[in-house]
């Protein structure tokens with residue numbers, strides 16, 4: 001669906017017309033990211049991150065396919081083949097750094113994209129499906145990145161694999177057999193490395209499929225916008241191309257500038273030096289931490305140190321860690337306020353900036369810190385707030401809050417007045 | 428009867444068959460879809476089962492170890508099924524500490540005697556695999572952190588084990604596992 005005033009595709013040259021009559025792919029592209037997609041005129045830079053995430057996915061697939069031409073997924077040689085890529089393969093060092101830092105860049109972009117959704121209420125009706133597909137993509141990304149990090153078969157790779165598959169061991173009854181089945185052994189070894197490689201290769205293409213569903217669902221109501229007010233008329237929108245292709249192009253330039261700065265000047269800043277030590281099943285590094293993008297969730301995992309009624313501490317940590325993301329699936333129904341944007345929600349805004357964001361910052365910090373006091377206690381408090389925020393505070397705020405007055409339309413929000421609003425008022 | 432148009436008179440056939448009870452066509456439908464469904468599920472079996480440990484990984488193995496050089500208070504790390512095993516010669520004081528604990532107060536109640544072999548109570552042989560998420564705890568090596576209870580300390584998420592390698596503090600649910608082993612002589616243990 002699109003708005004009635006959307007531009008219609010009219011092929012300019014006969015070849016395109018010939019193709020379009022037989023396979024309407026040109027039309028599809030035109031309506032999805034071309035002049036045929038009308039977009040609210042007031043999008044700010046937070047709306048750049050979707051396109052950037054798409055760019056990162058392509059970046060990871062291209063660099064990944066190339067790395068896979070030189071990498072060998074066998075426990076005996078995996079570490080050496082990674083070093084071979086770094087030292088012997090032409091441009092290998094750059095491709096590997098591009099892929100490793102590309103994963104970090106991907107998560108930065110996706111976290112900002114999710115943050116945009118949280119603040120502007122993008123998950124609300126009629127875009128629930130867009131949001132749900134987004135959470136699925138995020139879960140798949142986490143699985144992909146985790147398995148990718150195992151591939152170089154360094155110390156962090158090995159112990160990361162051990163600890164994360166150990167999470168499944170916490171499930172009552174089936175936990176241990178499940179863990180052994182996942183690993184194909186009692187500890188990570190060749191079987192695990194091989195299957196992780198196979199899945200690490202596959203999952204990005206699954207992600208690409210879900211991205212298509214995500215965008216399909218988005219294009220039914222069209223993009224939301226910073227006011228959260230739905231599009232009312234033609235004056236509220238502008239065509240995606242050339243306006244947002246230009247804005248996204250500028251954003252991509254800024255992104256590439258920062259990404260290349262990391263890639264060429266600080267390629268190991270986000271990595272862990274222990275991963276340049278070959279995997280050693282006999283000795284755990286003194287301080288094992290996951291990649292930075294997992295820190296908040298790792299902090300939640302470690303926050304549970306004592307049994308919780310009849311649930312053992314180990315299981316509780318695992319439930320909470322998965323629950324902290326699964327709760328996002330319910331967000332459209334937990335936040336029942338009819339007003340989308342945080343701009344017009346004074347109480348929501350307070351809890352957002354002074355509650356959720358600090359709690360996430362604390363979790364992020366503690367996830368990278370050693371499992372000692374005061375970090376454990378800080379994680380516990382932040383974890384408690386995190387769940388309270390989604391499960392209790394959001395529903396209550398939605399029912400007691402008095403939102404600020406909304407503009408009549410996007411046009412009014414931008415220009416200060418909307419002719420349609422006056423017409424409407426007069427009639 | 429209609430003219431021969433090359434298409435079957437589907438409605439007529441269905442009407443003729445649907446006198447009472449089950450139509451023959453329903454039976455064929457259910458049988459066909461049922462058989463295809465069962466077949467489909469059965470083909471999942473090899474796909475699921477191929478992920479389980481292969482025969483070479485499952486092959487029984489054992490490790491023999493001469494413990495004569497391990498002094499009281501010392502421990503070594505051996506390898507059993509590609510995983511570390513801690514072999515520890517407890518001092519009299521460590522044994523006393525382990526026995527002084529009220530077993531009922533433990534998360535995974537076991538006495539030191541239950542975790543060692545008769546006649547070899549000073550030999551504490553356990554897997555070096557934290558029961559939380561599988562890291563190798565510290566405390567077997569010279570000068571390593573033994574944790575608050577003088578046994579082992581897992582640095583990954585802070586689990587403390589006592590001198591009988593029983594879980595005392597932190598997220599791990601169980602004591603360090605005691606593998607199957609026997610003393611084949613006074614100084615040789617066979618693990619597995």
Ligand code: HEM
Pocket residue numbers: 057060061062063064065066067068071082096099100103106141144145146148149150151152200201203204205207
């Ligand atoms: C969602 C997209 C992807 C993400 C988030 C991702 C993430 C990662 C990460 C974090 C690493 C470890 C980097 C390191 O420390 O060296 C890695 C390694 C690797 N990835 Fe990916 N990856 C993605 C897509 C792909 C694709 C599509 C392929 C192949 C078709 C691929 C092939 C590889 C290979 C061969 C390695 C091992 C070499 C190395 O360690 O650099 N990746 N990936």
Ligand code: FES
Pocket residue numbers: 557558559560561562581582583584585586597598599
């Ligand atoms: S693995 Fe030992 S405390 Fe988590």
